[in-house]
Amino acid sequence: MRVLKYPRPVEMIVLVNAIGFGLLFFYKKPYDYFILIAGLSVILLVGFGYFAIRKAKLGDGYLFLISGMLSSIGIIMLYRLDRELGFKQIVWFGISIAAFFASYFLYRRYQVWERLTCYYPAISLFLFVATLLFGRSINGAKNWIFIGKFSIQPSECIKIIFVFFIAAFFNKYKEEFKELTALRFKKEDIKLYILMSGAYMHLGLMVIQKEWGTALLLFLVYFMLVYVLINNRLFMLINAGMASLGGIGGILFVSHIKVRVDTWLNPWKDIAGKGYQITQSLFAIGSGGFFGTGIGLGRPDFIPEVNTDFIFSAICEEMGIFGGVAIVLLYFILAYRGFKIALYTVENFTKTLALGLTLLFGFQTFIIVGGVIKLIPLTGITLPFISYGGSSLIVSFIALGILQAISAGPAAYVTRKEKLDGESK
């Protein structure tokens, strides 16, 4: 009688993959049996990850499922757009799951993370310099390093390092920050300014690499963490002031940012040129309607950069606005699980880390989805778990692995949740 009960989440993922890849299989003649193999391997990968987490009791049971669902939809879409890319993404997905478990165990095995405060910015700088020296530019931003046949994007790693840095710094000076109810403009404030310059250094690195989207993302994460951890109005005001100064300066003096804002306000003015990307994205979303054209029946190939930045528009075209909203809701429950983990964690460093990583997912989704639907100016960053790209996918799963490790509440850290669970029993 199990059939009549609510399906378990993992069964829904299996169902989505079966339907998605099944449709792709029947869509084109001659039948490509490889599609079935691809679908099966995605199901096996998600299934393996899920049962490993369940059997070994590795913490939160939903994080992996939600991201597994998102990645499945991403792979189906990529497979539909370009068979070869879809296959590559499945390989990346396999590697990502390995990275997920690796980061889970590494994070728990070594308890050094909160002590590396000064090393994080150093690593970021090192990665940055390496990119400058060995990097090659793709689409105008010099942010790729080629190692043999593979290319990696160091800025993706810098996102996680950035969160580690802030968490470690706060943890180190938590006593001092606790007493800081008002800025005194004295020697004691110096820690704050060190934090600030550390954070802005990371932002600066992104700006130099012309990764405006990531810079904005890092600022938002930083700003929210400052709000939660320091809660000093004046300090927040200073940060907000500097950010708006930087933003306005960017709009006025950096032609690239000015163009982004202009095309956001009116993309129809230069529809063949600067407004081309965003208008094509809007055409795609509009022609999908509420229910979508159906997988394989739309023309998302008309959208530029559809595999990476604009994949949300392709999903909206073929799966409809309802499909798009479902994706957004999946991200929301992912963020919700993350917030819950942050709330239940007691230890200072881990709490900040959990919150920071969650915000990374949340804001990144908002920035890119909001960008492609023209809610906010477009800045090119990837959609976590869905966009094509090894770096992006692996880094997302590493961040998720760390979140998973925190949720498991290692022996050293007693989580409030377990305490509560214990009491209620």
Added chain:
Amino acid sequence: MENQNKRITHVMVLICFLFLCIVVYLTYFEVFVKDKILTSSYNRRQWEQEDTTLRGSILDRNGVVLAKSTMDENKQERIYPYGSLYSQVIGYNSKAYGKSLMELYYNNELLNIREYSSIFNFKEKLSGELKTGNNLYLTIDHKLQEKAEQLLRGKNGAVVAMRPKTGEILAMVSKPDFDPSSTKLAQNWEELIKSKDSPFLPRATQGLYVPGSTFKVLTAAAAVENGMEDRTFDDKGSITIDGKIFNNFNSHVYGNLDLKSALAVSSNVAFAQIGSELGEKVLKEIAVRVGMNREIPFDIPLNSSRFPYESMGKTDLAAVGMGQGKLLVTPLHMAMIASGIGNNGIIMKPYLVDRVVSSSDITQKSVKPDKFSQIMSPETAQKVKDMMQYVVETGTGKGAAIKGVKIAGKTGTAENELSSKQKNKEHAWFICFAPVDDPQVAVAVVLEYSGSTGGALAAPIARDLMRQVLGK
């Protein structure tokens, strides 16, 4: 710690709010925005649709094909059998240059695209079968359209003929025009967009002209409504109002005039005086009543006629009374006003598309005549009719007279931005309807910068069209 958790919840609420913004915006976009943008020529999907759907034909009221598509080795071609004749009504449909007018605004009908067609046409889409779009039957009478084009050939301007009782457009010609076929467009595009004559401007619906003396029919109606019917005027050829001199055409002196003969000879002196006496409120009110400063629903874009005054001095009132000043009207709107007077004070909604018929001959949509607005009482309309009939019988509109038919009309010779600098650059106007007692047709003719009077140039064109409609 507790406070920290509280602030974490704040951040969670913020993220929740941001995601909600996305959902709301997507829904808003879907419901209110997308219909406006999807027809852009840069949206290649609509051509995609065109490759799997044979675009519907456009026919006149008697079934004469005005535009059709043929499929040849998967390449679809749009054919306009009458070349430039319908370029300002049907427009063009070209991959390179997009769509315009009826081809644009009825695109979904012509391709049979509906919101849920992606679900219902699932089978065809999968199997790649060729679908056929819907056909449009217009209210246009092809014979009359051809006649109107002949009469207007070589001049710049517009002609509109419509049925006063229903609002059906029988003929609508704007000149200059262009050949809308894709190959001809590609050949002539540069020349067409650079041309100072703006051949892409559909003058009948989007051209804005000073109405000149044709507007006097409305001043006369307002005069009747305000008890000035029995007034007489002493016309000395010119009148000074608030220090400004208003002259008759060629400063002709008409002497003693009543309202009827003032309209018949189109006396500026009399109507400047009426305008200034009626006052701002009355003139503004009648202008809005007939549809100026208002959107008039129509099948292709129709400019609003303009009455752009915030407040009016005596000289403004006098100028508006005789149809000058800052007034601007479209030729179609003048035809509607003539229709309204002929139809006992009721203007019908104008329309071009009579019905949409599917490829299997099932009517999908058909239009019923509908009232647009009551512009004056039947009694007032009757009095204005009599005056307009007098214009054609004895006054400036003699050129429109047809033996054995009672015709009501009004001429106009409108001063404009060019005529104030050069001689002989006035617009020639004529509006009319016939027969007076049972109007079958109303016509508006405007000839740009014609250099002659409405009575001499425009009235004969209207006469020939009416003759064809009435079979005289």
